[in-house]
Amino acid sequence: MNHHNQNSSLLDLSPQGYQIDRVLGQNINGGRVTYLAQDLNGNTPVVVKQFQFATTGNTWSDYDSYQREVDLLQQLNHPHIPKYVASWETPTGFCLVQEYKSGNTLANSGREFTIDRVKQIAIDILEVLIYLQQQQPPIIHRDLKPENILIDDRDVYLIDFGFARSNNTDLTASSTIKGTLGFMPPEQLFNRPLTKASDLYSLGVTLVCLLTKMKSTEIDRLIDHNYRLDLPKHLSHLPPKFLAWLTKMTDPNPEARYPDAQTALTALQTLDSSIEVPMSKPKIIGLGLIVLIGLSVIHKYIPTGNRSISPSGNSISITQLQADKGCPGCNLAGIDLRGQNLQSYDFTGANLSGADLRDADLRGASLRGANLTDAMWVGANLGSTDLREAKLPPSNH
Numbered sequence: 001m002n003h004h005n006q007n008s009s010l011l012d013l014s015p016q017g018y019q020i021d022r023v024l025g026q027n028i029n030g031g032r033v034t035y036l037a038q039d040l041n042g043n044t045p046v047v048v049k050q051f052q053f054a055t056t057g058n059t060w061s062d063y064d065s066y067q068r069e070v071d072l073l074q075q076l077n078h079p080h081i082p083k084y085v086a087s088w089e090t091p092t093g094f095c096l097v098q099e100y101k102s103g104n105t106l107a108n109s110g111r112e113f114t115i116d117r118v119k120q121i122a123i124d125i126l127e128v129l130i131y132l133q134q135q136q137p138p139i140i141h142r143d144l145k146p147e148n149i150l151i152d153d154r155d156v157y158l159i160d161f162g163f164a165r166s167n168n169t170d171l172t173a174s175s176t177i178k179g180t181l182g183f184m185p186p187e188q189l190f191n192r193p194l195t196k197a198s199d200l201y202s203l204g205v206t207l208v209c210l211l212t213k214m215k216s217t218e219i220d221r222l223i224d225h226n227y228r229l230d231l232p233k234h235l236s237h238l239p240p241k242f243l244a245w246l247t248k249m250t251d252p253n254p255e256a257r258y259p260d261a262q263t264a265l266t267a268l269q270t271l272d273s274s275i276e277v278p279m280s281k282p283k284i285i286g287l288g289l290i291v292l293i294g295l296s297v298i299h300k301y302i303p304t305g306n307r308s309i310s311p312s313g314n315s316i317s318i319t320q321l322q323a324d325k326g327c328p329g330c331n332l333a334g335i336d337l338r339g340q341n342l343q344s345y346d347f348t349g350a351n352l353s354g355a356d357l358r359d360a361d362l363r364g365a366s367l368r369g370a371n372l373t374d375a376m377w378v379g380a381n382l383g384s385t386d387l388r389e390a391k392l393p394p395s396n397h
Contacts, residue, residue: 011033011035011048011050013037013048013095014040016086016088016095017039017040017041018037018038018039018040018046018048018097019037019038019040020035020036020037020048021035021036021037021038021045022035022036023035023036024036024047031051031052031053031093032049032050032051032052033049033050033052034047034048034049034050035047035048035049035050036048036100037097039085044100045100046085046097046098046099046100047082047097047098047099047100048095048096048097049095049096049097049098050090050093050094050095051066051093051094051095051096052090052092052093053092053093053094066094066096066162067094068162068164068165068166069096069161069162069164070084070087070096071166072139072161072164072166073096073098073161075135075166076131076132076135076139078128078131079155080124080125080127080128080155080156080157080158081128081131081157081158081159082098082099082100082101082157082159083098083099084096084097084098084099085097085098085099101150101152101155101157102152103150103151103152103153103155103157104150104151104152105146105147105148105149105150105151106121106146106147106149106151106206106209106210107145107146107147107215107216109151111151112213113210113211115211115238115239115242118207118210118211119242119268119271121149121151121156121207121210122203122207122268123265123268123269124155124156125144125149125156125158125203125206126203126261126264126265126268127261127265128158129141129199129200129203129261130260130261130262130265132164132199132261133196133260133261133262135166137166138166138196139164139165139166140164140165140194140196140198140199141158141161141163141164141199141202142163142164142165142179142184142188142194142198142199143160143162143163143164143179143180143183143202144158144183144199144202144203144206145180145183145202145205145206145216146206146209146210146216147160147180147216148160149206163179165194180216181220182205182216182219182220182223183201183202183205183206183216183219184201184202185197185198185201185202185252185254186227186252186254187254189227195254195259196259196260196261197254197255197257197258197259197260198254199261200249200257200258200260200261200264201249201250201251201252201254201257203249204246204249204250205219205229205250207246207249208222208229208231208234208235208246208250211235211238212234212235222234226252227252228251228252229247229250231243231246231247231250232247239271240328240329240349241271241328241329242271244328244329244346244348244349244366245264245267245268245271245346247348248267248346248348248366249264251366251386253386255364255384256364256366256384256386258344259344259364263344266325267325267346270323270324270325316330316332316335318337318340321337321345325344325345325346326342326345326346326347326348326350326365326366327346327347327350328346328347328348328349328350328366329348329349329350330347330350330351331350331351332347332350332351332352332355333351333352333353333354333355334353334354334355334356335352335355335356336355336356337355337356337357337360338356338357338358338359338360339358339359339360340360340361341360341361342360342361342362342365343361343362343363343364343365344363344364344365345362345365345366346365346366347365347366347367347370348366348367348368348369348370349368349369349370350367350370350371351370351371352367352370352371352372352375353371353372353373353374353375354373354374354375355372355375355376356375356376357375357376357377357380358376358377358378358379358380359378359379359380360377360380360381361380361381362380362381362382362385363381363382363383363384363385364383364384364385365385365386366385366386367385367386367387367390368386368387368388368389368390369388369389369390370390370391371390371391372390372391372392372393373391373392373393374393375393376393377393
């Protein structure tokens with residue numbers, strides 16, 4: 001505590017209208033100290049980040065990245081991004097003042113998160129990413145990880161925009177790789193052009209940390225030599241649809257991910273909401289009988305023109321497929337999807353044996369691990385379709 005007070009006494013911000021309260025964090029190698037302070041004019045708490053380039057191993061060229069952070073924060077206005085307040089140069093570097101938000105980062109919250117809570121965190125951060133991607137030009141955060149997400153009892157906040165970029169040239173490869181190992185998507189790690197799907201990978205890995213209770217520094221233990229996370233192995237307790245969504249978020253191939261935050265959010269919100277404790281067997285059996293009786297009655301009065309019935313007797317509505325953007329793990333044997341627009345649909349692990357996919361648009365769709373034996377797909381558009389581990393039909397189909 002005395003150490004904090006000593007540090008705070010070294011930084012006199014009264015000329016700028018602030019009084020240091022205590023140290024919130026230090027990054028010695030990065031030359032950064034973060035303080036909690038009081039705005040003497042408004043008597044409100046603020047966060048002051050002090051960057052000391054001249055007294056660390058960093059160079060003044062690092063000033064440019066923090067100046068870009070200031071430029072970005074000045075143009076942003078979102079309830080889940082702490083607002084920019086002020087900034088100024090100092091003899092040894094630079095100070096940035098932001099709105100103070102209470103709480104802890106996901107990395108040091110000490111909490112265990114339920115699946116529903118993880119889903120809500122995902123929704124909150126995706127809404128922030130949608131806002132960033134709607135900027136002209138769009139903003140890519142480039143360092144989304146548990147340490148850069150604040151959480152309190154009600155809200156979630158995205159912080160630290162030091163690596164973010166906001167113009168079209170910055171979204172392409174640069175001479176310097178910035179980010180955090182394990183959370184950078186492969187295209188960022190290998191210095192390739194970034195897209196709106198890049199931050200989705202980082203968010204997906206962050207959610208994996210929460211669900212596996214894995215520390216950020218240990219996440220590389222879940223990543224294989226192909227930069228792929230084996231989620232079915234480590235998250236087998238997840239509901240299949242949520243697991244498929246998360247697998248798509250963390251796909252090493254950016255074209256196999258959701259193309260942007262809005263698409264990812266829509267897909268997440270259409271998942272089943274009942275993903276907590278399963279019902280006991282008697283309740284399941286009773287509910288199953290009710291559903292079967294109801295379906296047998298309804299089937300007599302609903303025309304099958306908008307339904308595709310498989311040889312095994314299973315059926316699914318084309319309208320339902322369109323609403324869910326796919327059906328991972330489903331039995332869709334013999335389904336008629338000829339000429340349908342199935343772009344970015346998720347059929348991971350689905351049984352599509354004997355399906356009619358002729359002239360269907362499957363660009364960006366996931367058919368990973370799907371059973372496509374005896375399927376017909378002459379004329380289908382398979383651009384960027386994920387067919388890894390799929391059982392494919394003969395080429396003359």
